[in-house]
Amino acid sequence: MVLTPILISLKTASVAILFTFVIGTALAYLVCKSRSAKLRSACDAILTLPLVLPPTVAGFFLLLLFGINGPFGVLLGEIGVKLVFSWPATVLAATVIALPLMYRSARAAFDQVDPIYIQAARTIGLPERVIALRLLFPLSASGLTSGAILAFSRGLGEFGATAMIAGNIAGVSRTMPIAIYSAVMGGRMDEAYQYVIILVVVSFLFVWGISIFSESRQDKYRLKARG
Amino acid sequence: MSLSVEIRKKYKGFTLDVSFRTEEGETLALLGASGSGKSITLKCIAGLLTPDEGRITVGDRVLFDSAAKIDMKPQARRVGYLFQNYALFPNMTVRQNIEIAWRPGQAPMGRGAAAGNTADRGAAAGNTADRGAAVDALLERFQLAAQALQYPVQLSGGQQQRAALARIYASNPEVLLLDEPFSALDSFLRENMQVELKHDIKGYDGDVVLVTHSRDEAYRIAERLVILDGGAVVAEGPLAGIFADPVTAQAARITGCKNISHIEKTGGTRFFAEDWGIELDAGREILPEHGYAGIRAHDFFVCGEGEGFPVSIDETVKGPFETSVLLRTPGQRAGDAPIWWIVPRGFDPFGTERLSVSPEKILLLR
Numbered sequence: 001m002v003l004t005p006i007l008i009s010l011k012t013a014s015v016a017i018l019f020t021f022v023i024g025t026a027l028a029y030l031v032c033k034s035r036s037a038k039l040r041s042a043c044d045a046i047l048t049l050p051l052v053l054p055p056t057v058a059g060f061f062l063l064l065l066f067g068i069n070g071p072f073g074v075l076l077g078e079i080g081v082k083l084v085f086s087w088p089a090t091v092l093a094a095t096v097i098a099l100p101l102m103y104r105s106a107r108a109a110f111d112q113v114d115p116i117y118i119q120a121a122r123t124i125g126l127p128e129r130v131i132a133l134r135l136l137f138p139l140s141a142s143g144l145t146s147g148a149i150l151a152f153s154r155g156l157g158e159f160g161a162t163a164m165i166a167g168n169i170a171g172v173s174r175t176m177p178i179a180i181y182s183a184v185m186g187g188r189m190d191e192a193y194q195y196v197i198i199l200v201v202v203s204f205l206f207v208w209g210i211s212i213f214s215e216s217r218q219d220k221y222r223l224k225a226r227g
Numbered sequence: 228m229s230l231s232v233e234i235r236k237k238y239k240g241f242t243l244d245v246s247f248r249t250e251e252g253e254t255l256a257l258l259g260a261s262g263s264g265k266s267i268t269l270k271c272i273a274g275l276l277t278p279d280e281g282r283i284t285v286g287d288r289v290l291f292d293s294a295a296k297i298d299m300k301p302q303a304r305r306v307g308y309l310f311q312n313y314a315l316f317p318n319m320t321v322r323q324n325i326e327i328a329w330r331p332g333q334a335p336m337g338r339g340a341a342a343g344n345t346a347d348r349g350a351a352a353g354n355t356a357d358r359g360a361a362v363d364a365l366l367e368r369f370q371l372a373a374q375a376l377q378y379p380v381q382l383s384g385g386q387q388q389r390a391a392l393a394r395i396y397a398s399n400p401e402v403l404l405l406d407e408p409f410s411a412l413d414s415f416l417r418e419n420m421q422v423e424l425k426h427d428i429k430g431y432d433g434d435v436v437l438v439t440h441s442r443d444e445a446y447r448i449a450e451r452l453v454i455l456d457g458g459a460v461v462a463e464g465p466l467a468g469i470f471a472d473p474v475t476a477q478a479a480r481i482t483g484c485k486n487i488s489h490i491e492k493t494g495g496t497r498f499f500a501e502d503w504g505i506e507l508d509a510g511r512e513i514l515p516e517h518g519y520a521g522i523r524a525h526d527f528f529v530c531g532e533g534e535g536f537p538v539s540i541d542e543t544v545k546g547p548f549e550t551s552v553l554l555r556t557p558g559q560r561a562g563d564a565p566i567w568w569i570v571p572r573g574f575d576p577f578g579t580e581r582l583s584v585s586p587e588k589i590l591l592l593r
């Protein structure tokens with residue numbers, strides 16, 4: 001077994017979660033703040049698409065946009081960057097595919113914050129920025145964290161879109177899921193077993209972590225007076 | 228700084244159309260049943276809801292004016308809002324809750340000597356040290372020094388209310404809105420808290436608007452009363468005046484008058500109360516607009532033959548200090564509601580054959 005795919009996968013998922021977390025949380029915040037119910041549901045639908053479409057479809061769109069002749073591909077080309085079939089492409093694929101999980105978790109987390117706290121904060125004169133940083137985000141911390149862990153795990157297991165846009169270049173874009181595919185196709189079942197076991201164990205630990213974490217957070221801030 | 232409100236807001240099957248104003252430094256109670264629109268009114272003043280049209284001003288500051296397209300953000304209104312469940316930020320200690328509301332150049336208002344001193348220094352410098360001193364003064368004033376580092380979940384209902392008030396004072400509002408402040412408390416705590424709140428808002432220089440469905444609460448805390456029913460103001464005026472003469476049948480009912488009857492003038496000062504089946508003398512001219520009469524349940528007294536009217540006892544409901552007696556008269560129709568009579572606990576109402584009421588206790592209502 002070669003360790004490189006494990007390292008590439010961890011590196012990809014770790015970098016991707018930074019983008020996913022910031023973009024997903026920011027989008028969820030903006031959508032929550034929007035006053036139009038129609039706009040909110042339209043954004044929800046669009047941002048959930050990568051979750052329900054086959055990852056190959058997402059990969060296909062990424063190729064259209066970031067391929068050498070795509071609009072972003074051309075822009076990147078002008079500054080001398082070729083994204084497709086490179087390691088950053090694995091980050092792009094993992095970010096896009098994991099985004100819906102982060103976005104939806106953050107949306108749900110923000111929605112469950114009692115609006116009365118936000119209203120109280122406004123009447124005592126706190127600016128919206130302070131309300132977000134000191135109140136909304138801390139009160140949503142458990143939802144945001146479990147969303148991030150879920151998104152990280154999803155990024156770790158990303159296959160379809162990665163194969164489409166990043167390819168299968170050993171030592172560059174061969175992540176663990178792709179290495180498993182290659183191993184099975186090449187008849188190297190022992191190698192495939194090893195990757196599979198590692199992936200299952202790592203993913204299990206993360207998802208288990210969410211459960212332990214969210215159990216321990218429950219009731220932390222619940223007010224007596226609400227009952 | 229007097230608050231003037233004149234707003235309209237339409238909902239499905241409900242229209243809010245209220246206008247009232249407070250005199251400077253006065254405590255006003257908005258009294259009404261649930262669904263009368265009192266909480267919506269309060270939220271419109273604070274800027275948490277937007278009226279369809281109208282105007283809200285504090286002194287010469289315009290908070291909202293639909294004609295001039297002014298709709299100030301809640302942050303800029305300087306309207307403090309005490310929520311029903313106090314809405315203390317659960318992720319912050321009592322101290323942090325108060326600290327975050329305090330801003331440089333502002334300081335807690337009120338008569339407390341310590342608070343007054345910090346006000347001057349806060350306005351001059353407005354730095355962190357001043358904030359600390361101002362918060363200390365507030366914690367002291369609201370007897371929360373021992374709870375400063377505790378989280379809201381650890382506080383009793385009364386402490387939560389004081390912390391919420393301290394937080395509002397730190398934000399230095401010109402108007403203080405109290406939204407059913409006692410509804411989250413157990414009934415035995417409620418009266419203590421009413422006294423405490425009355426004491427706490429005494430030192431407050433701005434106007435206070437209390438929203439409540441309890442006439443007792445309104446009576447204990449406010450000086451002026453606005454009665455809301457179905458989204459409209461049905462009575463407005465000094466508290467004692469409205470309780471003595473509610474003017475309308477709705478206002479009489481909301482101020483706790485149990486007996487209200489449709490009336491028919493029978494001549495001069497006399498009228499026939501259709502729902503009670505009796506004829507009474509109001510002792511004063513009955514005007515054409517007087518369609519109803521009201522008698523408070525405490526105002527009947529037992530009398531002998533030749534006075535008053537005959538009654539029979541239907542039922543009695545015993546309370547801890549008083550007994551409610553439900554009565555009928557021979558003249559009442561089958562569907563008419565019983566007449567309520569409230570007597571002291573030790574009094575035995577059985578055997579009572581005739582009751583009377585002094586003419587001046589009869590409320591003539593529109």
